[in-house]
Amino acid sequence: MIRVALAMLTHDKAKYVALVAGIAFASLLISQQAAIFWSALRSSTYGVQSASAADLWVMKPNVEILDLADPMKEGVVNQVRSVAGVQWAVPYYQALGMVRTRQGSFRPVLVIGVDDATLIGAPAARMVAGDVRALEQPNAVIFDVSGYQQNFPDLPVEIGQEVEIGHTRAVVGGFCKAPPAWGGQTVVYTTRSLAVQMSRETENTVSFVLAKAEEGTDPEQVAARIEKETGLKARSSRGFSAEIIEWMLRFSGVAEFFGVTILMGVVIGVAIVGQTFYLFSVENVKQFATLKAIGVGNRSVLGMIFLQASLVAVIGFSLGVGVASLFFAYFGPGTGGLRGMNMPVAVFIGTGVFIYLMVVASCFLSIRRVLTADPAIVFRN
Amino acid sequence: MASTREGVHCEQLERSFDSAGVRQQVLKGLRFDAEPGQLTMLIGPSGCGKTTLISIIAGLLGADAGHLRVLGQELLSLDAQQLLDFRLRRIGFVFQQYNLIWGLSAAENVAVPLVAAGVQWPQALERARAMLGQLGLGEQTHKLPRQLSSGQQQRVAIARALVHDPDLLLCDEPTAALDARSGHQVMELLRSIAVRPGRVVIVVSHDQRVFSFADRIAEMDDGLVVRVEDRAVAPSAYPMESSR
Numbered sequence: 001m002i003r004v005a006l007a008m009l010t011h012d013k014a015k016y017v018a019l020v021a022g023i024a025f026a027s028l029l030i031s032q033q034a035a036i037f038w039s040a041l042r043s044s045t046y047g048v049q050s051a052s053a054a055d056l057w058v059m060k061p062n063v064e065i066l067d068l069a070d071p072m073k074e075g076v077v078n079q080v081r082s083v084a085g086v087q088w089a090v091p092y093y094q095a096l097g098m099v100r101t102r103q104g105s106f107r108p109v110l111v112i113g114v115d116d117a118t119l120i121g122a123p124a125a126r127m128v129a130g131d132v133r134a135l136e137q138p139n140a141v142i143f144d145v146s147g148y149q150q151n152f153p154d155l156p157v158e159i160g161q162e163v164e165i166g167h168t169r170a171v172v173g174g175f176c177k178a179p180p181a182w183g184g185q186t187v188v189y190t191t192r193s194l195a196v197q198m199s200r201e202t203e204n205t206v207s208f209v210l211a212k213a214e215e216g217t218d219p220e221q222v223a224a225r226i227e228k229e230t231g232l233k234a235r236s237s238r239g240f241s242a243e244i245i246e247w248m249l250r251f252s253g254v255a256e257f258f259g260v261t262i263l264m265g266v267v268i269g270v271a272i273v274g275q276t277f278y279l280f281s282v283e284n285v286k287q288f289a290t291l292k293a294i295g296v297g298n299r300s301v302l303g304m305i306f307l308q309a310s311l312v313a314v315i316g317f318s319l320g321v322g323v324a325s326l327f328f329a330y331f332g333p334g335t336g337g338l339r340g341m342n343m344p345v346a347v348f349i350g351t352g353v354f355i356y357l358m359v360v361a362s363c364f365l366s367i368r369r370v371l372t373a374d375p376a377i378v379f380r381n
Numbered sequence: 382m383a384s385t386r387e388g389v390h391c392e393q394l395e396r397s398f399d400s401a402g403v404r405q406q407v408l409k410g411l412r413f414d415a416e417p418g419q420l421t422m423l424i425g426p427s428g429c430g431k432t433t434l435i436s437i438i439a440g441l442l443g444a445d446a447g448h449l450r451v452l453g454q455e456l457l458s459l460d461a462q463q464l465l466d467f468r469l470r471r472i473g474f475v476f477q478q479y480n481l482i483w484g485l486s487a488a489e490n491v492a493v494p495l496v497a498a499g500v501q502w503p504q505a506l507e508r509a510r511a512m513l514g515q516l517g518l519g520e521q522t523h524k525l526p527r528q529l530s531s532g533q534q535q536r537v538a539i540a541r542a543l544v545h546d547p548d549l550l551l552c553d554e555p556t557a558a559l560d561a562r563s564g565h566q567v568m569e570l571l572r573s574i575a576v577r578p579g580r581v582v583i584v585v586s587h588d589q590r591v592f593s594f595a596d597r598i599a600e601m602d603d604g605l606v607v608r609v610e611d612r613a614v615a616p617s618a619y620p621m622e623s624s625r
Contacts, residue, residue, distance in 0.1 A: 001496065001497065003485075003489065003496075003502065004482060004485065004489075004493060004496075006484075007482055007483075007484030007485045007489070008482060008483075008484055009484075010484060011482075011483045011484025011485075011525075012483070012484075286480065287480070287482055287483075290474075290476070290480040290482075291493070291497070293439065293441055293468065293474055294468065294469065294474060294493065294494050294497060295465050295466065295467075295468040295469025295470070295472075295494065295497055295498070296469075296497045297462070297465050300497070378441075378474070378476055378480055378553075
């Protein structure tokens with residue numbers, strides 16, 4: 001009865017297109033907003049993502065997220081190094097800075113200072129121009145290319161450009177693709193010593209200590225040991241990322257802001273998809289009743305309805321998520337507010353599951369009408 | 382299954398419905414018979430119980446009381462699956478509004494009962510085209526219902542009802558939505574193709590113009606068959622036949 005089900009679904013082209021378009025629109029709305037939400041949350045862990053060589057982050061006990069670091073004195077690095085199970089530990093410094101444009105105005109940047117000796121925390125794998133070793137040169141900085149293009153459109157993307165950050169002369173030694181910072185500032189990498197100089201900090205020059213647990217050691221256990229022996233707060237990279245995201249959800253307002261938008265997408269989606277599919281099935285009640293009168297069983301009728309639902313769900317979802325993915329493919333690598341945003345697999349799968357459940361739920365409402373339809377209605381006008 | 386020669390026999394058939402909280406008895410101990418090889422017409426005013434009666438005979442509705450023997454089968458004792466199978470293999474339906482599937486071609490519509498019974502589409506379509514050819518629609522098999530006239534649509538519906546060679550054909554007001562000429566043609570087709578030895582044909586109708594096609598007329602009123610008339614009229618004597 002597959003041919004019959006498909007014929008019933010597609011014979012009215014306008015309604016069929018409306019049904020698919022409704023599902024596509026709902027898929028687009030939900031997946032796009034969820035992906036932006038996900039990407040925004042993910043950007044709050046930009047530093048953790050960037051310093052992937054480290055699997056431990058050590059900080060003052062009052063620190064909850066990257067952007068609210070409370071710098072420590074340099075001696076904490078050796079304290080961490082002395083804990084059993086720590087393979088290495090390096091200082092990491094970050095501060096907000098100002099870059100003066102050629103017109104004399106200022107643009108905020110997030111200056112990340114990595115360990116001068118090892119350059120751990122620098123974006124070695126994300127360089128798009130130049131080499132991370134350029135940071136070994138005096139006054140060298142590496143710019144996130146997207147932020148650079150957005151904030152300094154009058155400056156060419158060329159190595160060797162001179163810029164002024166916090167009254168300190170810097171030379172662009174390379175460009176990288178950095179995970180976007182939560183606040184949207186352009187990320188600039190340099191050595192910790194230069195970053196400290198740019199921020200004019202003299203005493204507390206370590207925002208975090210990045211450390212690596214020894215091979216075969218559980219980072220969580222090492223973190224617990226660091227806390228016990230140093231009195232500092234220590235987290236595994238994964239644990240710190242999870243805590244940052246939890247903090248953002250609780251205190252930043254992002255959950256409410258995006259939650260409302262995503263909820264609207266869901267409500268609009270449910271309304272469009274549910275109503276359209278329900279009406280479609282109800283309009284076909286008499287045709288299903290005719291089939292039942294002829295002798296087609298409820299199981300076959302159920303199969304036909306699920307086939308119709310699945311087909312429109314798959315086509316509509318593919319179109320909607322396809323458009324959303326194109327959106328991110330076009331705007332994600334750009335320099336606007338959407339830079340760095342993408343469509344995570346989890347959002348793709350989640351939207352798909354949600355859309356399918358939504359269609360099946362609408363289907364169940366209409367199925368009830370179809371299955372309980374008195375076949376004798378075929379004898380009525 | 383028992384012999385198909387037994388026709389349709391109802392005795393003391395009762396059926397009530399709840400309407401706005403009031404129990405309304407639609408069939409009140411009705412007796413009705415339809416014999417194989419005959420076209421039996423069921424007539425009567427609206428609300429007299431005709432639709433309820435053919436719904437029960439078709440196995441689409443149950444009865445509150447009474448006996449119903451259809452084609453040698455005690456229909457009221459069958460379970461839902463047996464009723465489904467009985468309808469699929471032994472009953473053909475012609476509806477007032479044709480009830481064709483709009484997205485299927487004429488041949489595909491006719492093939493539906495065969496496909497539902499497990500016949501593969503190619504074989505089902507072959508038989509459907511042959512059936513449509515018998516009904517004078519051999520050139521229209523690929524057309525969608527909306528591309529056909531009302532009379533042609535009803536002929537497609539008749540082809541669908543007959544394609545699996547049922548032993549019982551139930552027609553609900555088959556001419557009500559047609560003009561006089563189309564209605565006449567449809568009744569002629571029912572007489573010439575549907576009526577055959579061993580097959581029971583029951584036609585519910587209000588249309589006095591087609592009463593003359595019946596071998597037997599059972600008139601219903603207020604839930605009972607109040608009059609039965611055996612006519613045994615030869616097809617050549619039907620009105621309009623001479624006017625064509």
